Amino acid sequence: MxxxxxxxxxxxxxxxxxxxxxxxxxxxxxxxxxxxxxxxxxxxxxxxxxxxxxxxxxxxxxxxxxxxxxxxxxxxxxxxxxxxxxxxxxxxxxxxxxxxxxxxxxxxxxxxxxQQLSRQxxxxxxxxxxxxxxxxxxxxxxxxxxxxxxxxxxxQKSTTSVEQPNSIHWQHQQQLCQVSRSSSVPHYYARQFASNSRKNPYDSKSVGLIEATKVILSKIEEQKINDSTTTNSALLHNKKTTQDDELMEEQRMRLKTQGRQLWCQLDLSGQGLVSISPKLFHYDFLESLYLNNNKITQIPSEISKLRSLRTLDLSHNRISELPYELGLCFNLRYLYLFDNNIKNFPTSFGNLIELLFLGVEGNPLDGNVANIIAEKGTKELIAAIRDQKTTRTPEPREWLTIEDGEVVESNVYKAEKSPSDSFTVLSYNTLCQHYATPRMYKYTPSWALQWDYRRAALEKEILNYSTDVICMQEVETKTYQDFWAPLLAQRGYKGLFYNKTRSKTMSENDAKKVDGCAFFYKIDKFTLVHKQNFEYNSVCMGSDKYKKTKDLFNRFMNKDNIALILYLQHKETDEKICFVNTHLHWDPAFNDVKALQIGILLEELQGLIKKYQHASSIEEVKNASIIVCGDFNSVKKSAVYQMFSTGSSKNHDDLSGRDYGKFTESGFHHPFKLKSAYESLGELPFTNLTPAFTDNIDYIWYSTSNLQIKGLLGKVDENYASNSIGFPDANFPSDHVPILAKFQIKKTNKT
Structure with missing residues (x-):
């Protein structure tokens, strides 16, 4: 109902x-x-x-x-x-x-x-x-x-045996289980909702299972202690936080139906159901699902489609085993399993990061599991499950051989020396350790979130690819100096680094904690011609060609994103290539700012190429060899993507109602012939995987005049990804995955 x-x-x-x-x-x-x-x-x-x-x-x-x-x-x-x-x-x-x-x-x-009443x-x-x-x-x-x-x-029905039956957490279990047992009327939740909606606002309303749960947990939530470690707020400036992530998830759920969905709760309690039709799970907008007081023995794996579920009541059924896929419903707040035959929980329950209460009374639970709930409560049980060592491992990402824009062969990637006219490029947001907090990445096992573990995994992964060029984003200044630079120098790389502009306002010690972009190239492959640190807001303020509008000051100038520009000469062919490594602002509410950042970058690149390419005409600038790597925080339908792929962007929704002078009056334009390295694949399914957001936002853009794609690193194991709610985890040390492309220089001996 x-x-x-x-x-x-x-x-x-x-x-x-x-x-x-x-x-x-x-x-x-x-x-x-x-x-x-x-x-x-x-x-x-x-x-x-x-x-x-x-x-x-x-x-x-x-x-x-x-x-x-x-x-x-x-x-x-x-x-x-x-x-x-x-x-x-x-x-x-x-x-x-x-x-x-x-x-x-x-x-x-x-x-x-x-007395006897008259008719009137x-x-x-x-x-x-x-x-x-x-x-x-x-x-x-x-x-x-x-x-x-x-x-x-x-x-009374059987109770679960625990060592501390008088603990506050187990008292909650017994109290709420009693409420659940007394709520055996068919369509109980719908009846209660309808009854309360008809009552006078001043009348006391009947208390249901969910309302009772919220009340008894409120004091525990109030006493919850925040993480003992804190991060300097200046380091988190313009960085996504857990509150931002939750807000994005709420916005995503509201936008999913665009206001057309009028109901999101379904009550099928007390209907004598023996099984559940898979068609039920097509209603992926459901936030509450009540299947209690039936005769259900098995929950279909398709339940993982209900990623919006907040409340699920499966109490008083005949369930003995829960599917792994139930743990992928990471938005669950209340999960009631009273009076079933459940003995243990799948390892995927570690993903239930929002779960406030797990009702288990009346189940023959494993003693260790029951005692954790009795002594420490639901959240500690979920954390204990999450911190178990996992045996899940993904299949290696395939190496795709490309000819004329089509995949002709796929093999396991093997690092090997590039041919004389070719080179490989890796782009990777490595997730700065100051952002990788338990509050932000609640779904990651605590041991897998530790920097020592992630750093070792990153090192193994990057060295295994052994590319000729490495572009990393979100690298801490001190980590670059003490770890990456000396490590990669031993492997024949030369490194360059530039951190975000906020470091200029901080003390020396705090400035070393600020992240930035790191660039490494193999010295036997390239020679450095020029390096330029690029600050988007400084460049904009220092030039009269950019109109100083209200939007520019209020929305653009307070972002401290940067780019690292290098002019390298390929030794075998003497080809001069302009490399850019950048990291744009993350917030989707500022897509206009990202578009302006790229507009300014491509505008300034023209002057840089004229200077170091000794170009005397616009045609020479247009045919220059360019590779732009980074985390652009922009999806395929964005103005940023449109600008790169088509050469212009005008009247895009991302810039609607904004005033950035010529960029919004006549649109963005650039002369370069750029293309995404992964365009032949239609882009990867994702490069960033989190519960609130999963999409492709990392790119390697290249000029098609002188360069062509010969190979790409394929997508992440689909089966593994579909059974994960987010990275980092035990096998992926960052919330992003690396992208890798092999380029061939079309012409040689260019001077």
């Missing part, structure tokens, strides 16, 4: 009449207490009518009042039973005006009994009538309570 629809129509006139639904709910609750009022309810059902149907003109008024009274009785009985349960387990939900309610009830008891009953007499019915309802409730006290309590 869809809760939004239930709220809209208040479940009147749909399915069974409202009075029958209420009677069934009361009956099931009474049966749970050992009572059986089936005969009474059957008699009531034969004479009751739906409130949603209203008064019928052919019925007597007294019959109408009797039906209203019966409905009122049932509502009051259900409300009191829920309040008793709330008072027992969650006293914090009790209304503060209880004394006022008692006063009202006492005043109601003093009202005289009304005045408004005051109607109110007195309903007050009297409320008094009778209380008397009925007291009688039922007296009867239930004389009936033995039914046998």
């Amino acid at each position: 869809n809760m939004n629809l239930a709220s809209k129509y208040q479940v009147q006139g749909q399915g069974q009449p409202q009075s029958n639904l209420q009677a069934q709910q009361i009956l099931l609750q009474q049966l749970h207490q050992g009572q059986s009022l089936s005969q009474q309810n059957q008699q009531q059902n034969t004479t009751s009518n739906s409130l949603g149907a209203g008064f019928q003109p052919n019925e007597s008024y007294n019959n109408d009042n009797q039906n209203l009274y019966q409905n009122y009785q049932r509502n009051q009985l259900q409300q009191q039973q829920q309040q008793q349960q709330q008072q027992q387990y969650f006293p914090q939900f009790q209304p503060q005006n209880q004394s006022a309610n008692n006063h009202i009830n006492s005043s109601l008891q003093q009202q005289p009994q009304p 009953l005045p408004h005051i007499q109607q109110q007195q009538f309903y007050n009297q019915q409320a008094l009778k309802s209380q008397q009925v409730q007291q009688q039922i309570q007296l009867q239930s006290a004389q009936i033995p309590t039914p046998m």
Whole structure:
């Protein structure tokens, strides 16, 4: 049952009449207490009518009042039973005006009994009538309570054995499991949602399982201690944080349906389901799914498609094993598995980074697992599962041989000396250690996030590729000086480095922690002609050709991104090649800034090429050999991609409403013939993999006049990637993956 629809129509006139639904709910609750009022309810059902149907003109008024009274009785009985349960387990939900309610009830008891009502009953007499019915309802409730006290309590279901059953975490398990067990009415969640939506805002509303969970966890969340280590806020300037990541995920989920999806919760509880149709998992917009109180034995692997799920209730079924794919639903906050046959959890549960509560009471759990929950709670269990050593390993990325823009062969990559007219280029965002915090990368095992582990993995990976040119982004200044420069010098590389401009405003020690772009080339392959450190904002401010607009100052100037430009000469062919290594701003809200950064870069490159290429005409500039590598934080539909691939960008959505002078008035234009190295593959499926964002944002752009692609490093193992929610992990030391291309120089002996 869809809760939004239930709220809209208040479940009147749909399915069974409202009075029958209420009677069934009361009956099931009474049966749970050992009572059986089936005969009474059957008699009531034969004479009751739906409130949603209203008064019928052919019925007597007294019959109408009797039906209203019966409905009122049932509502009051259900409300009191829920309040008793709330008072027992969650006293914090009790209304503060209880004394006022008692006063009202006492005043109601003093009202005289009304006589036979006439058909035209005045408004005051109607109110007195309903007050009297409320008094009778209380008397009925007291009688039922007296009867239930004389009936033995039914046998409780089995409980999970733990060493500390009195711990606060296990008390929560037992309390919430009891709430879940008492919520066995079909479509329980939808009924509760509809019932609460009809109540007066000042009335106390019934407490459901999810609301109760939120309350008992609130104090624990308040006492949660932040990470003991902190990072200098200046180092994180203009860097994505965990709050940014969560906000991006929320925006992504809202934009996914573009406002067309009116409901996102589905209640199939208590329907006697034995299996689940795979078609259910086509509803990837679902945020809440209730499958409790059925006869389900197996959860299909297709559940991994429901990446938007926040709440999943699988309690009171017959599930003995959970699929690995359930752990890929990383947005889950509440997962209820009460009263099943589960003994352990798949290793993928380490991905449930947002999980606040895991209901496990009533399962024959492994003792170690149960004790962790009892002693430390849900989050510690998930962390323990995540930190287990993994046996998952990806297949090696294939090396694709390219001829005339098409893949002609694929093999395992082997580092080998390039032919005299060829060279290889690697571009890799290595994830600076100051950004790799447990709060930002909650899904990464703690041991795999340690810098020592990641540095060793990065070293092995980069040395294994052994490319002629290495372009790295997000390299800490000190790490470049103390680790990468001496390491790669031993392998025949010459290194150059430039960090972000924020370092100029920091102390010497803090400046060494700022990241930047590192460039290495093999000295037996190239000769350095010129190096230029390129600051986007400084170049813009230092030139009169860039209009100083409000957008320029407010949006562009406070970004400290840089580029490292090198002019190298290929020794075998004497070809002069302009290499650029850059890292653009990350935030998608500033796509206009990224476009302006690239616009300025390509504008300034023309002057640089004229100077060092000794070009005397625009045609010579156009045919210059250029390779631009980096993390562009721009997807294929962006203005940045359009500018590189087509030579211009005008009236693009990324720049809508912005004023950057000539760049927005007449558009961006450049004379170079540039192409993405991976264009023949339609780009890679992704170069950046995180829970909130997975796409291709790293590129190697090259000029097609003098260079051609002869080989590419293929995509990451699809099966491995589809069963991961994000990098870094045990096998991938960064949230980005490296891209690698082999180039051949078309002509030789150019002077």
